[in-house]
Amino acid sequence: MVMIYLDHAAATPVDSRVLKAMEPYFSRDFFNPSAAYLPAKKVASDYEAAKATIAHAIGAKASDLVITAGATEANNLALNAIFASRSGSQSPGPSPRAGAAMARAAALRNPPSQDANIALYLATEHDSVRKSAERCGGAEIVVDKFGRIDMADLKSKITDATELISVSLVNNELGVIQPLAEIANLIREIKFDRLRRGIKTPLYLHSDASQALNLLDINVARLGVDLLTLNSAKIYGPKGVGALYVSHEVKLTPSTYGGGQENGLRSGTENVPGVIGFAKAVELAHEHLNGNRKKYAELKKLLLSNLHGYELINKKHALDNFAVLCYNGIDAERLIYLLEEKEVYVSTGAACAASKGEKSHVLAAIGLNDEQIAGSLRLSLGETNDKSQILEAAKIINEIVGSEYGRVSHE
Numbered sequence: 001m002v003m004i005y006l007d008h009a010a011a012t013p014v015d016s017r018v019l020k021a022m023e024p025y026f027s028r029d030f031f032n033p034s035a036a037y038l039p040a041k042k043v044a045s046d047y048e049a050a051k052a053t054i055a056h057a058i059g060a061k062a063s064d065l066v067i068t069a070g071a072t073e074a075n076n077l078a079l080n081a082i083f084a085s086r087s088g089s090q091s092p093g094p095s096p097r098a099g100a101a102m103a104r105a106a107a108l109r110n111p112p113s114q115d116a117n118i119a120l121y122l123a124t125e126h127d128s129v130r131k132s133a134e135r136c137g138g139a140e141i142v143v144d145k146f147g148r149i150d151m152a153d154l155k156s157k158i159t160d161a162t163e164l165i166s167v168s169l170v171n172n173e174l175g176v177i178q179p180l181a182e183i184a185n186l187i188r189e190i191k192f193d194r195l196r197r198g199i200k201t202p203l204y205l206h207s208d209a210s211q212a213l214n215l216l217d218i219n220v221a222r223l224g225v226d227l228l229t230l231n232s233a234k235i236y237g238p239k240g241v242g243a244l245y246v247s248h249e250v251k252l253t254p255s256t257y258g259g260g261q262e263n264g265l266r267s268g269t270e271n272v273p274g275v276i277g278f279a280k281a282v283e284l285a286h287e288h289l290n291g292n293r294k295k296y297a298e299l300k301k302l303l304l305s306n307l308h309g310y311e312l313i314n315k316k317h318a319l320d321n322f323a324v325l326c327y328n329g330i331d332a333e334r335l336i337y338l339l340e341e342k343e344v345y346v347s348t349g350a351a352c353a354a355s356k357g358e359k360s361h362v363l364a365a366i367g368l369n370d371e372q373i374a375g376s377l378r379l380s381l382g383e384t385n386d387k388s389q390i391l392e393a394a395k396i397i398n399e400i401v402g403s404e405y406g407r408v409s410h411e
C-alpha cells in the first residue's frame with residue numbers, strides 16, 4: 001500500500017533541494033551571524049541574501065521582513081505589537097463569534113460606538129489571528145456562504161478607533177481567496193476621510209498569506225497590505241520558520257528584547273538553516289507558480305469527477321488545491337480513521353482545531369449547520385500527488401463513504 005497524502009494545507013514535506021540548501025548551515029557554516037570573524041560574516045551575508053530572496057518574491061526588501069518561528073508568531077507580532085503600547089490592550093475582547101446571521105442582526109441593532117472595534121478580523125481567520133485580535137478589542141467581519149468577506153459588514157464595523165483590519169489572503173480551511181486590493185482601496189478612502197477630519201488614528205491592513213505563497217503571485221504594493229504573514233511550512237520549506245512583512249508606515253513594538261536582531265523587533269540568534277531553506281522553497285515556488293496551478297486544477301477536476309455522493313462546499317473563489325466536501329449524515333471523523341487504515345490522509349479542517357475535536361469556526365461562519373460540519377472533509381492537494389494517486393484515492397473514498405452510508409442507514 002502506498003500512502004496517499006491529501007492534507008498539504010496542514011503540512012508539506014521539505015523539498016529535497018531545500019534540504020540540500022540547508023544542510024551546510026547545520027554543520028560547516030554553523031557560525032553565529034553576529035560574530036566578528038570572517039566565516040561568521042559570510043553566514044550573515046548568506047542569511048541576508050536569503051531574506052532578500054523571500055522579500056523580493058513579494059515585492060519587498062530584506063529590511064522589510066521580520067523572521068519569526070512560523071506564521072503563528074508572525075500573526076501575533078502583527079496584532080500584539082501594534083497594540084502593545086496602548087493602554088487596555090490586555091483586556092479581553094468581546095466573546096468569540098456567535099454566527100454570521102446573528103452578527104449581522106446585532107450590527108443593525110447596535111451600530112458600533114466610535115471608540116470600539118480597534119481590530120477587525122475575518123470570522124474565518126486562523127486562531128492565531130482571532131485570539132490575538134480578541135485580546136485587543138477585536139470584532140469579527142462576517143463572510144458570505146462562499147467564505148468571502150462581506151464588504152458591507154466591514155464598512156459598517158470600521159469606526160474612528162479601528163487601527164487594524166486582518167484578512168487572510170487565502171483561508172486555510174476553504175482555500176478561498178479574499179479580494180485584498182478592494183479592501184485596501186476602502187482603507188485608502190477611510191484614511192483620506194480621517195485626514196480631512198483631522199483624525200490621527202492609523203489604519204493598517206494585515207494579511208495572513210500562509211497558504212498562498214506557492215500558488216499566487218504576491219506583491220505587497222499591488223495587494224495594498226501594510227503587514228503580511230508568510231509561512232515556510234506550507235511551501236515545502238522547513239517548519240517553525242515564517243516572516244512578517246512590515247511596511248515603513250507601521251511602528252511595531254518588539255516581541256523580544258536582547259541582541260537586537262531583526263531590526264530590533266525580534267531579538268535572538270537567527271535560525272540560519274531555516275531561513276536558507278525558506279528562501280529556497282520560495283524560489284522553487286516562484287519558478288513553478290503557473291505550472292502548479294495548472295497541475296492542481298487538473299488534479300482537482302479529476303478528483304471531483306471521480307468522487308460520488310458529496311456536496312462541494314468551496315464552490316467559488318477557491319485555490320485549485322483545496323476541495324472541501326460535505327457527506328451529509330456521515331461522521332467525517334470516522335471517515336478519517338477509516339481512510340487512515342488505507343493510508344489515505346485527509347482532514348476535517350485546520351489541523352490544530354481538528355486535533356482538539358473542536359467544531360470548525362470556518363464552516364460555521366459560512367452558514368453550515370452542525371450536521372454538515374460533522375460531515376465535511378478537507379482535501380488539499382500538493383506536490384506528492386499525481387493522477388494515478390488521485391484516482392486511487394477517489395476509489396477508496398467512494399468505497400468507504402458507500403459503506404458508511406450503508407451502516408448509518410441500518411442504525
Ligand code: PLP
Pocket residue numbers: 009010069070071072073126128168170171172208210211231233240351
Ligand atoms: N495561518 C494559517 C492560514 C495557517 O494555515 C497556519 C497553519 O496551519 C498558521 C497560520 C500557523 O502556522 P504555524 O503553525 O506554522 O505557526
